[in-house]
Amino acid sequence: MLDRLVKELESPSPQASFRASRAEAPSLSIPGEPLISDRHVPVDKDSSAPLAEVIGLERLPSQAPALQANLLGAVESVLNEWTHAEMLDRMGLSPARTCLIYGPPGTGKTQLALWLSARLGLPVILARLDGLMSSYLGTTSRNIASLFTFANRHRALLLLDEFDSIAKLRDDPNEMGELKRVVNTLLQELDRRRSVGLTVAITNHASLLDPAVWRRFELQLELPVPDAVQRSHILQRYLPPLEVSQGQMQLLAWMLDGCSGSEIEDIAAALKKSTVLDPQTSFVDRLQRIAAAHSDRLRPEIRTLLEGEKDVLAEELMKKFGASMSRVAEALGVNRSTIYRWNKEEVQAMEEIDVSSKGSPARHKRPEAKKAARR
Numbered sequence: 001m002l003d004r005l006v007k008e009l010e011s012p013s014p015q016a017s018f019r020a021s022r023a024e025a026p027s028l029s030i031p032g033e034p035l036i037s038d039r040h041v042p043v044d045k046d047s048s049a050p051l052a053e054v055i056g057l058e059r060l061p062s063q064a065p066a067l068q069a070n071l072l073g074a075v076e077s078v079l080n081e082w083t084h085a086e087m088l089d090r091m092g093l094s095p096a097r098t099c100l101i102y103g104p105p106g107t108g109k110t111q112l113a114l115w116l117s118a119r120l121g122l123p124v125i126l127a128r129l130d131g132l133m134s135s136y137l138g139t140t141s142r143n144i145a146s147l148f149t150f151a152n153r154h155r156a157l158l159l160l161d162e163f164d165s166i167a168k169l170r171d172d173p174n175e176m177g178e179l180k181r182v183v184n185t186l187l188q189e190l191d192r193r194r195s196v197g198l199t200v201a202i203t204n205h206a207s208l209l210d211p212a213v214w215r216r217f218e219l220q221l222e223l224p225v226p227d228a229v230q231r232s233h234i235l236q237r238y239l240p241p242l243e244v245s246q247g248q249m250q251l252l253a254w255m256l257d258g259c260s261g262s263e264i265e266d267i268a269a270a271l272k273k274s275t276v277l278d279p280q281t282s283f284v285d286r287l288q289r290i291a292a293a294h295s296d297r298l299r300p301e302i303r304t305l306l307e308g309e310k311d312v313l314a315e316e317l318m319k320k321f322g323a324s325m326s327r328v329a330e331a332l333g334v335n336r337s338t339i340y341r342w343n344k345e346e347v348q349a350m351e352e353i354d355v356s357s358k359g360s361p362a363r364h365k366r367p368e369a370k371k372a373a374r375r
């Protein structure tokens with residue numbers, strides 16, 4: 001069996017290629033009627049609210065979120081399994097058909113799921129579980145069954161957003177019997193769907209899902225908040241046509257530590273707006289204003305540094321991202337010689353602290369010593 005698999009993988013035929021692309025999508029063996037965007041989706045019988053939204057291919061994103069290389073590799077593997085389902089079938093293997101995407105808000109989970117569907121050439125049936133569950137409990141199980149019947153009839157990817165809502169239901173001490181029935185209906189529907197179509201579920205609260213739910217998902221992708229390299233990639237995507245120097249890019253990536261992709265997109269937009277509307281302001285002053293206007297998004301210690309004296313900021317930048325003096329000078333809009341002077345003053349101040357602390361238990365506070373050194 002393994003020999004045959006290896007041979008098939010090494011075969012030069014286009015089907016054996018592991019490079020998935022939109023062009024390959026039609027070979028995907030997902031049964032069902034074609035789904036057009038305006039198709040009548042099932043509704044909640046009590047409220048008449050639609051149980052899902054159909055997102056046609058034309059509305060799906062053409063670009064994946066910027067992800068770490070290992071995560072992108074994992075996503076490509078998922079795509080390869082799905083696009084080569086027939087090939088795997090001939091080997092007696094089946095592709096994983098259920099995937100759970102989890103991570104903090106704004107990290108690109110929904111965008112990734114929609115892009116996966118675009119790559120497979122499948123429209124999306126988007127169900128928000130919180131909406132489904134909010135109706136009377138008695139009708140919730142019926143809603144879930146209607147949704148899955150609809151999804152199983154069509155050639156589409158079923159996307160279950162806000163998937164943790166079912167976990168919340170389980171926590172509710174009221175009407176335990178009925179709630180259990182709802183959860184079981186969902187789990188049974190998920191199991192049944194595995195033989196007919198692809199399902200992606202998304203949650204911000206993976207810890208709320210119990211093992212019975214985790215087990216339903218053959219693949220699990222965690223999207224964390226971006227690291228410094230990813231933050232630069234995300235900025236490079238959203239800053240154009242605004243051009244920034246390498247030093248400014250590093251400063252921005254440092255400033256946005258802890259932000260999600262979505263927050264970085266918003267701050268990039270704020271920077272572009274302020275550059276257009278207020279071109280006279282310096283880059284650092286611009287960042288200070290943005291930091292003040294997005295106070296909740298930036299780490300307090302980063303805001304304090306941005307709002308403080310430039311020499312302290314310069315020192316931190318050199319320490320934190322090992323930037324050269326010229327990079328920091330470029331980012332802060334000062335001469336290299338100014339950075340050099342600040343650095344010298346810093347060394348001098350530290351020496352003074354050393355001297356004054358000898359023989360005296362009360363050490364000078366660093367900024368005071370620095371001010372003294374400057375005089």
Ligand SMILES: Nc1ncnc2c1ncn2[C@@H]1O[C@H](COP(=O)(O)OP(=O)(O)OP(=O)(O)O)[C@@H](O)[C@H]1O
Binds near residue numbers: 108
């Ligand atoms: N890693 C990223 N790379 C590029 N853009 C990103 C990234 N993460 C988020 N974005 C931007 O933020 C927008 C919102 O992201 P998305 O809705 O996919 O996040 P989410 O993880 O589903 O958030 P939530 O948990 O709040 O639903 C995306 O459409 C995209 O424009």
Ligand SMILES: [Mg+2]
Binds near residue numbers: 109110111161202
């Ligand atoms: Mg989302």
